[in-house]
Amino acid sequence: MAARLPSSPPVLPGFTHVHILGKGGFADVFLYEQNLPRRPVAVKVMHADLVDDRVRSAFRSEVNLMGRLSAHPSILSVHSASVSADGRPYLVMELCSTEIGDRFRERPFELDEALEVVVRIGGALETAHRAGTLHRDVKPANILTTAFGHPVLSDFGIAANMHLGDHEAEGVSVPWSAPEVLRDETAGTVASEVWSFGATLYSLVAGRSPAEIRGGRNGTDELTARILAHDIQPFDVDAPEALRAVVRKALAKDPADRYHAILPMVEDLQAVQLEMGVPVTPIDLQERPWSRDVEGAADEPREEELPLRARAARRRAPMRGAQQIDISSSTQAAPPPSRRGLVSVLAGAATAVVLGAVAVVAVAVTTIQGTVPVVDEVVAEPVDGGVAFTWDDPGLVDADSYLVTTASGDAVIQRGSTFRLSGATGDELCITVAVNRDGRSGDAAEACGEVP
Numbered sequence: 001m002a003a004r005l006p007s008s009p010p011v012l013p014g015f016t017h018v019h020i021l022g023k024g025g026f027a028d029v030f031l032y033e034q035n036l037p038r039r040p041v042a043v044k045v046m047h048a049d050l051v052d053d054r055v056r057s058a059f060r061s062e063v064n065l066m067g068r069l070s071a072h073p074s075i076l077s078v079h080s081a082s083v084s085a086d087g088r089p090y091l092v093m094e095l096c097s098t099e100i101g102d103r104f105r106e107r108p109f110e111l112d113e114a115l116e117v118v119v120r121i122g123g124a125l126e127t128a129h130r131a132g133t134l135h136r137d138v139k140p141a142n143i144l145t146t147a148f149g150h151p152v153l154s155d156f157g158i159a160a161n162m163h164l165g166d167h168e169a170e171g172v173s174v175p176w177s178a179p180e181v182l183r184d185e186t187a188g189t190v191a192s193e194v195w196s197f198g199a200t201l202y203s204l205v206a207g208r209s210p211a212e213i214r215g216g217r218n219g220t221d222e223l224t225a226r227i228l229a230h231d232i233q234p235f236d237v238d239a240p241e242a243l244r245a246v247v248r249k250a251l252a253k254d255p256a257d258r259y260h261a262i263l264p265m266v267e268d269l270q271a272v273q274l275e276m277g278v279p280v281t282p283i284d285l286q287e288r289p290w291s292r293d294v295e296g297a298a299d300e301p302r303e304e305e306l307p308l309r310a311r312a313a314r315r316r317a318p319m320r321g322a323q324q325i326d327i328s329s330s331t332q333a334a335p336p337p338s339r340r341g342l343v344s345v346l347a348g349a350a351t352a353v354v355l356g357a358v359a360v361v362a363v364a365v366t367t368i369q370g371t372v373p374v375v376d377e378v379v380a381e382p383v384d385g386g387v388a389f390t391w392d393d394p395g396l397v398d399a400d401s402y403l404v405t406t407a408s409g410d411a412v413i414q415r416g417s418t419f420r421l422s423g424a425t426g427d428e429l430c431i432t433v434a435v436n437r438d439g440r441s442g443d444a445a446e447a448c449g450e451v452p
């Protein structure tokens, strides 16, 4: 198949296009310069031919998901999202380096280096699982590095959730896919995520994925056949037996023999760090669990936020990217409280919350909700060809943002306190504005204006 040319970069108000960063199966990623605050950003723009109403709806759901997760120190930061004038949804992200995915084959990681990366990413994955989300495309290339040298998990399925239909995927991540996923038995479970995470650890250290044979034929068919036959190549690196045991358990053929969650696996990796005499990397976990069963009915997600929960197993190609999981009903998803002492204080706090009565959690949630500032008034001013909305800052702090929702349901996450909608003369245009703090929105203020 001929290589696809990158799509043209859209004209985005407030951003200047610089050059393309990379091509994905469902989106292209461009370097733009944001004008205010002035900073380089990576903008992921969906391919125009994949965009339809369903895609738009899935995109909104995923942006909301990212809004909740990207405060995690090991999850790629998303600054804002919107739809370009020519109708392509786009996501403005922190600009990162792709060195981890680019280098591991030529220059495999030293054990201590790999363990630090993997423990950090494990904290991100565990957090996502507690939020009811599977990543579904865990692999070295989806671990980016921030300007400060921190590894972050990227590509939380924005693209994958946007093609729930029959669109063909390109470049399926076979080398890091669990056998049951390749057999189409499941669209993804915590156990299959454990396999991919273990395969990622294996790859960083060995310089090749677990079923790859150096100098052998490693096409998609060969790799698929080997993974299905559990023909995992020897982990031929100088590593402590404890690390080999972690890799073996994560890559077990039978999902029931693997770790039941990411956290115990990461704790075992911390124990390896301790044994090796290298600094033990803390696991960052949210202080409050996000799992829906704990948050309660008051915060039931809207239907559109659950695009994948009830999805049946599908063909292999679309089985990538984040997936909402119902932790409350999963036999594997809800990790039991840790019994080890190595996890960070944050992990301890999270465990304490899990152990606490639901009533206690409810109080905590109410308290946090109470602290989300509320926009007092949104002013709608008719302008040429549309309506300009402005509001006063009710006291945003660093990680806060505004969630602006239009009457048609489009949602934009932004920091600025102005918003403009275009329309035809006589159209009444309305928006609501709420403050988003720690992934939770406060009460919304509404305003409407008529296009002159």
Ligand SMILES: Nc1ncnc2c1ncn2[C@@H]1O[C@H](COP(=O)(O)OP(=O)(O)OP(=O)(O)O)[C@@H](O)[C@H]1O
Residues within 6 Å of the ligand: 021, 022, 023, 024, 025, 026, 027, 028, 029, 042, 044, 076, 093, 094, 095, 096, 097, 098, 137, 141, 142, 144, 154, 155, 159, 170, 171
């Ligand atoms: N935040 C970022 N900073 C810098 N480069 C990025 C960033 N996000 C993605 N890229 C680059 O853009 C490329 C395409 O990204 P994308 O996430 O769409 O692709 P993918 O994971 O390779 O494919 P797919 O979308 O099919 O899973 C990546 O391979 C990477 O090189």
